[in-house]
Every structure is written in structure tokens, then in C-alpha cells.
Amino acid sequence: MNWPNQNKWIVGGFSLTLLLMGLVSLLSYKNIIALRENANKVQSTYEIINNLSDFYASMTVAESGRRGYIATGNKPELERHLKAVQQMQTELSLLQKQFAHAPLPQQEQVTQLQLLVRQRLVLLKQSIDLYKKNPLDTLTQLSITEKSVRLREQILVILAQIKSEEKKLLQSWLYTSRSHIQSRVILSIFGTILSFVVIDAVFLILYYQWKKHQEITIIQQNIQHEKELIELKSKLFSMISHEFRTPLSVILSSAQLLENNFSKEADIKLLKNLDRIQSSAKLMNQFLTDLLILTRAESGNLEHNLEIIDIESFCLNLVEDIQLIASEKHQIKLISENFCHKIALDEKLLYSILSNVLINAIKYSPNGGEIYLILKCEATKTIFQIQDQGIGIISEDLPKIYQPFYRGQNVEKIMGTGLGLAVVKKCLECYHGTIDVESKVGLGTRFTITIPDQKSRS
Template sequence: MEQVRLLEAIIETAIDGIITIDNRGHIESLNPAALKLFGYTLEEVKGRNINMLMPEPDKSGHDGYLHRYQTTREKRIIGKGREVRGLRKNGSTFPFRLAVSEVQYDDRIIYTGFIHDLSKEKEAEERLREYAAELEELVEERTKSLRKTVRALSEAKEEVSLSLEKEKELNQMKSRFVSMASHEFRTPLSSVQLSSSLIEKYAQPFNNKNIIKHVGKIKNAVGNLTTILNDFLSLERLEAGIVEPAFISFDLVKLAEEVTEEMQMIAKQEQHIIYQHTGLESVTELDQNLIRNCMINLISNSIKYSGEHTFIEFNTEINEHECTIMVKDNGIGIPEADQKHLFQPFFRANNTGNIPGTGLGLNIVLRYATLMNGRLHFESVVNKETTFKLSFNR
């Protein structure tokens, strides 16, 4: 009797719904969770056909399904179950995962259905699809619209952090967003950037200032969008604690030359990136992807905060003691009062004005450098020059 009472208590307090029917499909019992899901009392459903809880076409086809099941006598438990829809008393429907088991009880066969409500999961998936659609439009609207979405994501994060369940849901959404954004946005952004460069090249014989002006706007917008996207992808991975440096030997000079060529494509008019390597060695052992990200972030900042017709110095050096990466520009500089806050996430110096940015790049560079046991040092004079230097012991 004690075991019976325990079993009844478990069924009565179960979070998921539990329904039992006889071999004719008539309802014998529903636990409180199932009654709440469908909006009925036990008296309203007991003895009636289970198809009253199903929308069409499942309602009409259920008796045939049950007959085929009994005819084939497939003795099995449907473990993971299948996704179906339920019909509430008020006429609304909802998705749930149904697992059915066949039970021999008192010389007769009953069927037990276990119901797990999928409404919240479907809502989360729908919200994710809505974000994806918004992001596609944001590519066309460029930086302005993307900022709006970023704010929406930040607001969503604050809302879901009110409870552990909502925090878990947000993490799932963010992971899906990171995966989607990584695959779906990089390729079209690269295509837009390449096409704008080709337009600029083919338009040179016409010497049309309007073409040059608008192509420059396209390149700047795509560059800003790419930087923002990369910053948020990097921050998400860092916050999730999934960034583990993979130390491998690679050619630092070759990597730096590739980054120089790539960043030159998004530089401003007559803005030149001058790369130089010091030392006889070119191979070092660090995480190549993290180093590449650091280079791109530092050079992107120099491009943004320096004017046209300027030079950006990009230097690497490998000696017997350390490996260093240095980026120097002659841009707007960093006010002394802001320098102590420079590496805080989302912080931007008060002289940046309308120059787009997330305030995440330097925070990401510092955290990547720390993961590789490196150091990040900078010096800056307002309206004169700024130098950032990464150092790694060998």
C-alpha cells in the first residue's frame, strides 16, 4: 500500500501530463498536469474518446491508428515519442511531445501517454526566427538598424535573466544566433565588400566623384557591420567560457600579410596600412585564430579613428625572448581621463562622436591576450598618435 500511495503521489505531482486510455481509446484517467494543459475537469473527459483532445486531422484518424497498432501487436514503448498537437477545451491548440507505452493491467491492456508541453520551446524557436528575419533586413539598413537589434538583444537578455529558466532559454537562443550569424552573415558581407571594391576599380576610368563617394559609404558600412558582428560573436564565446586557446606553430608574417591585405580593402580613401616584420624568424607558437582576431580589431580601430590620407603602421617582431605585434596610427587618440576605462566592455571614449563602434574590441583583444598568457600595452596622445602593443613570451 505504501508503494501504491507513493506512485499516486508521483503521478499527481508530475510536471508533465499523464493520460491513460483503454483499448477502445476511451479515457480512464488524467493527472492534474494533463487536466490543466487541456482545460478540462476529470468528469468532463472520463469515458470519452481520446480524440476529443485532438485537432483535425489527428482527431479523425486516431481510431484507425489505434486499430492498426493493436492489429500489428507491436509490443514496444515509444521512448522519445513524437511531436503532436493538442486541442484545449477553449478551442486553442498547443504542441507537445507524446510518448506512449502499452501496459498489461488486471488481465487487460491500457495505454499510457506521457505529455511534455512544447509551447515555450516553440515560442523560443519562433522568437529566434523573428530575430533572423530582422537581421536580414538589418544588413540592408547597415549599422543603424543593427544597433537597434543589438539593443533589443541586450533588453531580451535583461528580461530573461530574471529567472533561471528564462536564462537557460536565452542561452539556447544566443547559441543558435551565434551559429546562424557565423554562417549566414560572413559570406554575404564578404561578397558585398568584394563587389564594392570591384565597382570602385571598374569606375576609375570614369573619374566620377559620386561613384567613389557612394562606394566608400558601402565599404565603410559593411566594415562597421562586420566589426560589430565579429565583436558580438567573440564576446558571446568568451562569456560562455568556450574559448580555449589552441597553441600551434604558424607563420606570423604570412598571417600578418593576409590581414593587411584584407584590412586594406576596408580602409578609407588614401589610407594605407604599412606592414613590416623585424627578426630573422617568422614562425611562432600561439593560437592563430585569436591572434588574427586581435590584429583585425586593432587595425579596425586605427582605420575608424584615423582620417583619410593617413598611414597605419603594423609591425611584428620575433626575437629569442618574445613575440610582439604593434599597431600605430595618427588618429584622434584617447583622452587621458578615459584611458583607465578603455578595456571595459561597451566603453567608448568621449571623443569618438558619431564614429560607429560597440566598445567591445579592446576588451576582446585583452581577454584573448590573457588567454594566451600575453600582455596588452598602449600609449596615446589626443589628436597625435595611438600605439597598441601585444607581447607574448617565448
């Protein structure tokens, strides 16, 4: 069967176009797979870092409980210590599972960490047993404490090494992902452009052949052929529009991701950007944490476990943690206006509430500014006031600051997600608590958080 030249060009053009479209779709599919794999690796790294942070927090609580028990003989402090020890062992087991398929050096680090933790737990148990037998034997207690502190320092070194390795791996995955995405986006764009070039060439050839052929035909035949050509163009462009929509969407999203994550000045500012990467990783971790809390709160699955805590000790530990973030640029001061006894609260939720407000105070305060955490305890409620000397909040923004992702008009140049105060609001709902704000632009802001007595509600 002898096909006209026009039909041959149409079939050839369609075949080549479909081949190029298939290639673009394949590259787009590989791009999606690579992004998913990278996301899984990043998620795994964040889980490890979160687990390390939880382990450190449990270790701190265990030591605090032991010291509280030895200092006061208070059994709730002993129970808090035992609960924290159990949590440490759980988190350590999870850490071992997470590193089950890791390289040998990392597995050895985890093994060494387990050994040091076991040794320290033995010392903590000896300290408690000694106190039960002879509370006045302070010399032996001091010796045990010194050994425990040395082990703690070794544990912290290993934790820092593991975190450092995980951050390096995260940086490597991000760099590899950017390189792959860049090459695949270029190939996808090239394939798309080439497809359009082939289509245009096919139609150009068809047009010239049709014109040459119709020069010797009557006007009616010319009109008929023109209608057929118009119909063919319509079908072809409809098909192209449908088939390219998905790969073009992938190309666009990948290009946006590349633009947001790739800097042309990366080689020039490498050292500076390394610090930015670390800061961004922390912000991201905070963002994920805040987003998880919001999601659980909105679905009604946010855990709320009351436990008796020493609120002054808790605030001291919190200030120490936040001061590490603030470094020397800001000074955080704790003021306790009256005697604060032990109260029933969820320690993790309270930490999330106060840390978010304190971090905001640091973020929006000038270098050298002082930030105050004021603690007030009353018979039926506990009040926390956080006061800064920062840029303040515009009055128009005050009713909206607790909305997720909302950011004020005067903070455009300051990095943030707009989730912090939304998380605070959701956590306070678990306590039936309130948050009030007073702010003057250029002078500072004061947040007042009020939490009613939880025993009367339990």
C-alpha cells in the first residue's frame, strides 16, 4: 500500500512526538521517584535527630529526678526518675533500630553510646540505693556523682558526633537531589522543546506539500483539504495539551524546588552557607514539630498527660535551653515573683508553649536586648509572662497572630513560618488556658499565659 507523502510525515511526526513525550514522562517519573527517596531519607534523618533530642531530654529529667530525690527524699521525684530511665531505654532501643542498617562506624557509635548509658544508669541506681541505706553518706554520693558527670560528658560527645554525621548526610542528600533534579529538569525541558520543534517541522512540511499539491487543483478541493488540516491541527493540539499537562506540572514544581534550594553563589559563600544550612535544618525541624502538633490538635489526637513537676526547676532548665539558641546576642532572665510549689502539667506541652514564645522574642528582638520570663503562682492558676524589647506588633495584626501561617506586616525580612503562636494557642486549649498580648511598635511585646489549676479539672 502506497501512502501519500503527507500521511508518511504525519505518522512519522506523531511517532517521534509520542516517543519524545514518553521520554519526558519517563524522566519525570524518575524525578518523582528520586524526590520520594530523598524525602524518605530526610524524614529518617529528622526522626533520628528528634529521637536524639528526646533521649537527651529524658536523660536530663532522669538526672533531675535523682538529684531531687536525694536532696528532698520526695518519692514523686524518684518516680519521675524511674519513668525517665524507662523512656531513655525505649529511645535507645529505637535508636539502635534506626541504625540497624547504617555504616559500621555509626553502629559502633551507637554501641558505645549504649555501653556508656548502661554504666551511667548503674551509677544512678547505686546513688539511689546508697541514699536509701545511708542518706548521710555524702562523700560516696559525691564520688558517684562525679563519675556520672564524666560519663554524661562522654555521652554528650557521642550524641554530638551522631548529630553531626546525620547533618552531613542530610547535606549530601540535598546536594545530590539538587544535582539530579537540575539535570532531569534540563532534559525534560529539552525534550519538551524538541517535541514542539518536531511538531512544528511536521506541520511546516505538511503545509508546503499541501500547498504545492493544491496549486493544480480546484478551489473546492483546496477548501476541503484546508478543513481537514484545520481539524487535524485541532486534534493534535488537544492531544498535546492533554499529554503534556502532567509532565509540565512536574517540570514546573521541580524548577521551583530547584530555584528555592540552589544558589548560584554556592561556591563563593560555601562557609557562610554551611551555617545557614544548619540553621535552616533547625528551623525545619521546629516547623515539622509545630505542624505535627497542629495536625494532632485539629484531629483531637494531641496527647495531654498530667504529671507533677517542679515549675521553678522546669523554667530554669527551659531558660538554659533557650539561652543556647540565643547565644550571647540576647540575655534571658527568669523572675519568680512568689513561692511556686509543684503543679500538675504536661511537661512537653508546657515546654512547647513557652519555648515558642521565647524563641519569637529572640527572633524579633535586637542584639543585646533582654528577655524576661516572669513566673507567678496563685492558688487557682499559674501565670507566665514573657516580655521583650523587640520590634513590637502592629495593632492591626494583633487579632490575627494566632492564625496558622500568618505573619505580621513588619516581619517580612525576618525568617519564620507563622506557626509558633498557633501552636501555643492549640496547646493552651488542652489546659483551658488563655494567652493575652500587649505590644507597642518599637518598644516591645509582653505575652501573658494563664493556666488554671489542672487538679480541679481532672
